[in-house]
Structures are given as C-alpha cells and as structure tokens.
Amino acid sequence: MDELIDILKGIHPEVDYETEEALIDSRIFDSFDIVTLVGQLTEEYDIEIGPEDLLPENFNSAKSIYELVCRLMEE
Amino acid sequence: MLTNILEYLERSAEKYPDKTAYASDDKQLTYSQLKNGAERIGTGIASLTENMGENLPVMIFMKKSPETIAAFMGVLMSGNFYVPIDTEMPVHRVGLIIENLRPSLIICDAELMDEVDRIAGGRAAVRSYESLSGFDPDHERLRKIRERRIDTDPAYAIYTSGSTGIPKGVLVSHRSLIDYVEHFSEACGFSDTDVAGNQVPFHFDASLIDIYCTLRNGASMVIIPVQLFSAPARLLEHMERWKITIIRWVPSALNMVSTFGALKLSRPSELRKIIFGAEAMPTKCFNYWKSNYPDAFFMQIYGPTEITGICTYYIVDRDFDDSETIPIGRQIKNSSVFLLDENDRLITDSDPGMIGEICVRGSGLANGYINSPEATERSFTQNPLNNRYPERIYRTGDLASYNEYGELVFASRKDHQIKHMGHRIELPEIEAAASGMEGMQNAACIFDERKNRIIMAYVSDALDDIAIIEYLKKRLPRYMIPNVLKKIGKMPFTTGGKTDRMKLREMMIENP
Secondary structure, X not given: OHHHHHHHHHHOXXXXXXXXXXXXXXXXXXXXXXXXXXHHHHHHHOOOOOHHHOOHXXXXXXXXXXXXXXXXXXX | OOOOOHHHHHHHHHHOOOOEEEEEOOEEEEHHHHHHHHHHHHHHHHHHOOOOOOOOEEEEEOOOOHHHHHHHHHHHHOOOEEEEOOOOOOHHHHHHHHHHHOOOEEEEOHHHHHHHHHHHOOOOEEEEHHHHOOOOOOHHHHHHHHHOOOOOOEEEEEEEOOOOOOOEEEEEEHHHHHXXXXXXXXXXXXXXXXXXXXXXXXXXXXXXXXXXHHHHHOOEEEEOOHHXXXXXXXXXXXXXXXXXXXXXXXXXXXXXHHHOOHHHOOOOOOOOEXXXXXXXXXXXXXXXXHHXXXXXXXXXXXOOHHHOOOOEEEEOOOOOOOOOOOOOEEXXXXXXXXXXXXXXXXXXXXXXXXXXXXXXXXXXXXXXXXXXXXXXXXHEEEOOOOOOOOOXXXXXXXXXXXXXXXXXEEEEEOOOEEEEOOEEEEHHHHHHHHHOOOOOOEEEEEEEOOOOEEEEEEEOOOOOHHHHHHHHHOOXXXXXXXXXXXXXXXXXXOOOOOEOHHHHHHHHHHOO
C-alpha cells in the first residue's frame, strides 16, 4: 500500500489518500491523471489494466485502487 | 447574407420547434424552449442595462447545461456580448478577469449567487439565471435592439492564458462566428439528423462547433458528463444511448479511448464524423479510431482563438503511418492563411519543408483583446506583404511548412506557449503565478511533449511540492497546474541572464 501511495503522491502530492474516497467523482483525478496512473501501475506491478477495469468505483480511493491491483496480480 | 448569429436560432425554432436542441442527462431544451428562454433572459438583461448602452460585456458564470446556451442567446438578444467563465476557475483568476473585463452584469446559477457576489465584490451587478428567466419576453424591445446590430458587433469573448500572468480576452464578432459556422457546417456535412456529443467546455472556443453547428442545422447536441472521460466503457455506452453521430473532441479525449482499446467493449453504432484539433493528434490514436471506423469522416482542424477557432482544416483522405504527422491542411473560406519567414518574406507551397510563421487575414480575425490596446497592436499587425492600404493580419506564433501536397503541416511554437489537454497555456503565466509565492526564489516551466506533461523546476529553501501545488491551485485552472515539480539547487541562466530553457530541458527530460 505504501508503494501505491507513493505513486499516487507523484501525481497529486497534495491529496490525503488515507481519507479521500472520491478521486474520480470529485474530479481530483482527471482523464490525463488516469492515463498516467494506469501506465505507472502497469509498469510497477506487471499487470494489465483493461478498459473494463476503468470504472470510477475502482479508482475513487487508494483502497479501491489497491484492491484492483491485488485482484489483477492474482489473475 | 446572414448578419446576426441569432438568425440560426430563429430559423431552427420555426422549423423544428419541438425538437431537442440541447440536452444533458438531467435537462433538455427544445428549440422553442430555447428561444423562449433566451427572450426572457434577453428582456431581463435589457431592462437591467437600459441606460448603460449596448455591446456591453456580460459574464456567464454557469455550470455547463442547456440553460447556459439559453443564457448566451439571451445576452445576444439584449444587444450585448457574452463571456463564458469556467465555474471551477480559481477565485483569484476570476478576479483578474473581472478587473480586465469590467462586466456590466454577471449571470450565474442560483446556487452560485453568494460565491459570485463575493468574487465580484461590488464591481459588477450579479443576477441568477433563474431570476432573469422570470421576465416576460418583450418582443418589441428585443426587435428594436436587433435592428441596431451590425455584423461587426461583438458576439462573445473568450479568455485565454496570457504570458504576462494576466489572462487575455479575445473579442469575436457575429461576422467572424457566422463565417466560421457556415464553412464548418458545409465542410463536414453537418445536418439536422446529426447528434453532436459535446466534450469541450463552453469557456473554450472549440465548443463553438457543437453549439452553433447544431443551432444552424436544427441538429441536437448532448453534453457528455466530464467524469465519463475517466471511464471509457461508460463513455461509449453513453454515446450509444444518445445515438451520437458527430464528435468534435480534443485529441486527449480520443486518446483516452484508444490508449485502453476501449472500442472493443462497445462501439457507438451511429458515430460517423470524428473531428479533432486544439492540440497535436497522435497519429497512432488516429489510426486506432480509423481502424474501428473505416468509413467515417475524419477531419483535423487548426486555429487559435484570435481567428475564431479555426483557420485551416484537413479532411483525412489518405493513410498515415504512426510516425507521420497529420497535416493541418488548407485555409477555410473567407480566410487567407500564409507563411512568413523571419524576414517577413512569403513562403509558398513551391518551397515544401521551409518553415515559417502561420499568419492569417480574413473575416475570422477577432476584433482584438478587451481593454488591452497594446497587446492587440502587437498581435494584430499590418500585413507586411501589403504596403498600399491598411490591412490587419494575425501572427499566430505557430510555425509550419508545406508538404508535397501543398498542405500545411504544424511544426512548433515560436515562443513558450503550449497546448496541453487541448488548452492553450503560456508557460510564463504559470511561472509568474509561482514567483508570487513567498519563499520562491526562482521557477521555470518546460513542456515534455513525449509524455504530455508540464514540468516546473524551482529554487527555494523554504517551500516544498505540496505547498506550491496548494498555492497554484488557488490561482490557476487545473490544466495549468504542473504535472511534475522538481526542486533544484540552482536555475540555469544564459549569458544574457535569462532562464536557459535548453539547459533546463536537458536537466529535466533528456538527462534527468
């Protein structure tokens, strides 16, 4: 999780990822940030994130992103 | 000859009264509702500005909705011009615009009244859209106002990034807007069967195509919720649900879909026209869309705000390798686009590959910058190829060359202006904002084109990245916030004492 938070901080250092639960719904992360984030997650965790995974509920919080990464790593 | 953009509204309201003109997920306006709404707003504004004159600036501070367009039309009916402002723009920047524009009136959503009142600080009257909608249309009054209008009167102004740190308001006339809409509608065969899928914000002139081509042709326009551009599968489902036929998106939005190969999940079945511009189109992205829509109409458009959004267009009529650049094409009707070398000599298409500055003359030229005569004089200059009579041209600052087909191909910028996420940004404006921060010794920005990100290097003992981001977010729109911050010990300077951007680029991008 700490590693993931570091990646997220690299995109928006000012966000409190412990508490924020609306990264997409509140438009803290826009489409450009998502493209950047997915590129970094793909590289860092050697996973493939498909368009079907790009849903707000998967990217609204650090926790949901972490769960997505764990699920894709298992697949 | 059309002389007022409102003629489109009248024509379509008569021909298609009950057809949906503009829609969002929770609101729809038919053409007759749009016209009636505009007449109410127009009457309200005319009453409030009765003894103040006409051709006055009216700021529109409303979230994107069909009613925002009714407000635009209402302002035009009142004999004034509208100035759309991003409701998410930091208060400090809105304040700078109010200072420059000196609006006669600000129209906002009712829920934003308190906030706008605070920002205006008594410098302009503020009324909600809802309160102006309460006026009964005074057709006689609106008719008289209309009779006094001529086609060179201003229709709208759009604020763009300014290199001095102060945004510039580009003022555009009915004539320029009409010629643009006429050309564009014909070029892409826009018709009453089209449904436009709007992506671009209304405070950005790329939205003019969606708004006015829809209005001219009695078509429909659907506002796509911005959040969907972070969820491509839902975006494509939304397009299918609304049966969208034409999109004019910035390449970043098209790229979101292509990067993740989302069209394999859902392919909007009615889509047949795809238009892009406002920043460089990655050819790989274009090829992805083209392979999924082999029979669709693809068009690249080019042009700054100062020439009403576009001055050249290219209907993609041949194949391109991923490594090739798609041309920006040829001039639109009633505009003359030409290249000048550094000695102001004309470069013609018989010299393919020679780089020159794109210059434009014609009806698309903006009236100038609001309350900025010096900036207007600098950008809109006498045509150096004509010493017989006064003739204005606009020097875009963009460099291009002709290819073997006689089409223009964009090369780069002359200065420090960039295009990021479809937005035009003067890097010195970001630097000026950062430099105002206590404890900031030096700040300079460069743009990494390959990764499409703004990098800001700064020198400061007292500040860190978070403090700087928090500060900039209060002053700049989100698309101007640097994507990467790098604290450095010493800023590189040229022997002339200016920031050495070449060296900085080397430090930040090439040898980080």
